[in-house]
């Protein structure tokens with residue numbers, strides 16, 4: 001039996017799932033429970049936004065329970081074919097296999113200094129390629145390569161147009177110009193990346209809507225309660241490669257884990273992770289006496305790849321922390337395992353949704369996100385770089 005209170009709430013569905021055993025040991029100083037059990041929730045009843053009266057009560061209760069006590073769950077019935085999930089991972093792996101000269105042409109840091117409104121934002125605040133160690137979490141460099149994509153607002157989108165030159169003297173403009181004006185720097189040498197990620201985005205947006213409907217019901221709110229907050233979702237995708245490390249390489253004063261411990265920012269995160277990846281994504285339990293984790297390994301349920309889903313800080317905040325935004329981290333794969341690819345999709349509010357982000361502050365989601373993103377990179381915080 002597990003003693004942590006998180007695990008008491010987990011449902012023993014594991015016998016219905018096909019999954020591989022965990023790698024035998026826990027890396028570094030983390031204490032790891034060896035049963036990667038998170039609740040498994042089926043969202044197939046929420047594909048439509050038409051209200052009906054016969055939503056499965058047991059599923060909604062299970063979802064409420066998962067959001068309150070765990071903050072993580074496996075989503076099935078999400079509507080995305082396995083083939084698209086796997087193709088996205090495979091194309092992302094190929095992207096990172098490109099020559100670094102090509103990848104660096106699309107580097108996020110190239111646009112980091114273009115902070116003036118009237119400049120052409122080629123990338124615009126962290127869009128594009130990041131080499132290993134550029135991302136910083138808890139003051140340590142993360143051991144991953146990334147390629148970040150954000151919603152690209154259309155040319156004539158009012159949230160983009162508001163920053164046009166003729167409006168620049170308008171003192172009341174919101175403070176998220178880079179996000180609204182940025183463009184994803186799609187590598188022209190590898191057009192399949194744009195094609196695939198665009199298809200993935202469309203599918204993930206439908207999934208996000210599905211899950212947010214179920215979340216609304218789980219909070220005793222109307223099915224479409226959150227619709228107006230995400231109908232122009234300013235989604236984010238992080239394409240990530242975690243290189244495999246040697247066992248003795250895994251600790252260093254400068255470098256932390258594959259991705260240091262954090263919680264996510266907004267509504268919901270859906271992690272599409274490498275099916276080969278084991279013992280990497282670690283979810284913190286509610287044990288306050290010491291840092292303990294469960295591994296959220298990839299699972300397949302009834303031949304369907306489950307998405308690993310977690311609650312973001314804003315959803316936690318607007319529910320008065322009834323729903324948990326659970327901290328998690330990614331431990332680098334250890335050789336001889338191969339590098340790990342994941343493509344987390346962050347289903348987020350519209351840029352111009354006004355949010356209360358803590359007890360005293362209300363701001364636009366775009367402003368909140370701008371602050372969060374700047375803190376992830378040293379070059380935004382250190383003018384000399």
Ligand SMILES: O=C(O)CCC(=O)C(=O)O
Pocket residue numbers: 238240259264271273281328329330342343344
């Ligand atoms: O790669 C993963 O599995 C998760 C990454 C993550 O937690 C994040 O990007 O916020």
Ligand SMILES: [Fe+2]
Pocket residue numbers: 262263264269328
């Ligand atoms: Fe995360």
